[in-house]
Amino acid sequence: MTVAPIFERMALIGIGLIGSSLAQVARERGLVKEIAISTRSADTLQRAEELGLGDSYALDAAVAVEGADLVILCAPVGANEAIAKWIAPALKKGAILTDVGSTKGSVVDQVSPHVPEGVHFIPGHPIAGTEQSGPDAGFPTLFDQRWCILTPAEDTDPEALEKLSTFWRACGSDVDTMDARHHDLVLAIVSHLPHLIAYNIVGTADDLETVTKSEVIKYSASGFRDFTRLAASDPTMWRDVCLHNKDAILEMLARFSEDLSALQRAIRWGDGQMLFDLFTRTRGIRRSIIEAGQETDAPDFGRHAKDKAGTPAE
Amino acid sequence: MTVAPIFERMALIGIGLIGSSLAQVARERGLVKEIAISTRSADTLQRAEELGLGDSYALDAAVAVEGADLVILCAPVGANEAIAKWIAPALKKGAILTDVGSTKGSVVDQVSPHVPEGVHFIPGHPIAGTEQSGPDAGFPTLFDQRWCILTPAEDTDPEALEKLSTFWRACGSDVDTMDARHHDLVLAIVSHLPHLIAYNIVGTADDLETVTKSEVIKYSASGFRDFTRLAASDPTMWRDVCLHNKDAILEMLARFSEDLSALQRAIRWGDGQMLFDLFTRTRGIRRSIIEAGQETDAPDFGRHAKDKAGTPAE
Incomplete structure (x- = not known):
């Protein structure tokens, strides 16, 4: 064009x-x-x-x-x-x-x-x-x-x-x-919080004494891997984002932590219904994202779709 | 074969x-x-x-x-x-x-x-x-x-x-x-915690009154999207995992929350050096995962790599 x-x-x-x-x-x-x-x-x-x-x-x-x-x-x-x-x-x-x-x-x-x-x-x-x-x-x-x-x-x-x-x-x-302030609130939840969570979990895993780094790496395909992409983003850029969108990020972090505490409590007390309800509700959002053209529905981000087509796995 | x-x-x-x-x-x-x-x-x-x-x-x-x-x-x-x-x-x-x-x-x-x-x-x-x-x-x-x-x-x-x-x-x-107990500890960090975090953030986003669901979906490519794949996993399977690996999951959740509080504090007090150090350290783990053949290094999970090759974006 x-x-x-x-x-x-x-x-x-x-x-x-x-x-x-x-x-x-x-x-x-x-x-x-x-x-x-x-x-x-x-x-x-x-x-x-x-x-x-x-x-x-x-x-x-x-x-x-x-x-x-x-x-x-x-x-x-x-x-x-x-x-x-x-x-x-x-x-x-x-x-x-x-x-x-x-x-x-x-x-x-x-x-x-x-x-x-x-x-x-x-x-x-x-x-x-x-x-x-x-x-x-x-x-x-x-x-x-x-x-x-x-x-x-x-x-x-x-x-x-x-x-x-x-x-x-x-x-x-x-x-x-x-509006600029509304932008900062929207981005705090769709971008800044996800990056912080990703950086945080990779840091937590890196610090463990009971599980070795080589185990984390070997078995990362079971979920952890999905976070490492975000956690590999540019450190300077993300330091600046945290310092320049402080209020909105702290607000979203507080909500996330509250929700995580409730989830933790449900696990501790064996509240299977609460867990099942949350895990069911979150499926719908992904469907909407795929329908909006912001994601592919190839399973596992297309990694295994490749295997299906008969080409060598990465 | x-x-x-x-x-x-x-x-x-x-x-x-x-x-x-x-x-x-x-x-x-x-x-x-x-x-x-x-x-x-x-x-x-x-x-x-x-x-x-x-x-x-x-x-x-x-x-x-x-x-x-x-x-x-x-x-x-x-x-x-x-x-x-x-x-x-x-x-x-x-x-x-x-x-x-x-x-x-x-x-x-x-x-x-x-x-x-x-x-x-x-x-x-x-x-x-x-x-x-x-x-x-x-x-x-x-x-x-x-x-x-x-x-x-x-x-x-x-x-x-x-x-x-x-x-x-x-x-x-x-x-x-x-050993079965060690397996449960390893999987708690590489798989169970990542899924819980993903379910949790998608739930948090779903509950906001200040940011609409359609905004979350439209702008999801900026990070949020990466979590929705895990949060679309089978609810029954994951409810059972939470109930059956309770101790190891609670241990990893506690560590994650502690680390998140420290990160939150660094943001509140503008500790750019702490943020930069964490965001730098986490890059290395991704490199190791790619080298171990458990991930592709195509940027953005290969979504944009496709665009590069000239085929239509999804």
Whole structure:
């Protein structure tokens, strides 16, 4: 699919999994005329250049944003405030400034004060990713059939919002808009809590003295394995998410722990009916996710489906 | 791969995912001469017959085990005691009696007292499965490259143990032996706790008033989705597992909750270093699991790898 360029010059500040995927899809589908890339690590910048992700490369983010009509912050959310301060004087009037961070309230708080008059700041969050990170992990179809949430303010220019939405749709995404605080609550339950739980259980298993690490690894196919993908995600990104969406995460953690205590009590007292009811209720949600096209119904994530087809098991 | 038959007559008591897969692999590879199937539900038994899984079908388990030199209990672990009592008088002298349950201590406690003199009772647990259940969910390669744990007693006949091991290896499994109590501890962390955590978080999400169910479903690709597969597992099986491995599960739940409280505290107090250290440490375990051949390293369980190859996303 090739469309007319939507933007003249796109500046990507940060070039990890998301930045790299954006560069590739924008190039492949002709969404922008020119791609400027900046990141604070010289090694990563060099790797981006070797991969041919952009047209120009600068360690100085202010140089990259010069003349850009689309600026996308693709660094971990903890870096956004410093970057905003840095690039603010160099932003072009009329430019759209957005980001891809997993938290939105903190981005609004930390970036907004630095955005110059005449620049349209519209925070964004593509709900897409893998457990891998860095410019090599990117690929152009990452955003296909995935949601991108934009959190405009009440006074956001509708034309700028529409233009940014058009860009994301051309990247393959469905676009939703919502309030930044509500975004943070939604993501706390669908993304942040699952990652924390996954990190936590892998940590618990790692600490056991009664069961060896090699036993955990050997028998991981029985459930544990499913958590290790999330627990292999980028540590810096996730540290920043925890620090920047604290209130919503603590709220969801408290509810989860309450529910877990009730479950623990049911196990201790042998309340089979409570267990059976919970285990039955949760099946429906998975069916809905499969129907919504956000998951495949191949058993075991398709691992065994492969075996069924007669190709060698991994 | 076809080998000489290892057993004359195999009786499967229970014909869900595991029983059905055993019937198919035994038939396909010629591991037994005759397959007798029994299950307490007339509908399920009829379905097994429609699928052609066995040579004979009986609602009466005692009829199925008659003359069998291999009897495998494939029902949820909560049913084992009643089945053992039922079939005991009909078991053939010299037969091997085993099971496929996810808990082993309770199976020993509940089945052993009923096993007649001269029958070799060797509890077993193939670490294989998908989130689907019933005879239609079975497939013959389910056990390929998966572990099967046997928990013989100290006085188990070595010849019988070797024969049963040969059978499982011919099904595709690697065989390990360990003490039944140790098995229960290992499985509590690699399987039972992960399932409970998954059921719990899906329940928590289902109960929220601030985030709608449709939002949870739409944005599930950001992490939540990975838990829903485990939370879609068979409710009866998992209720029984909780009730039959209570002590080990409560021990692991207590450790998990302690660790989660520490993580919660780090988030509340903004301890970025603690978060970063935990999130870094957990990456190594995933690498080891991939190296051990128990997982693929395709990003996002291969969902996006498919997109990369240019085939349509699911």
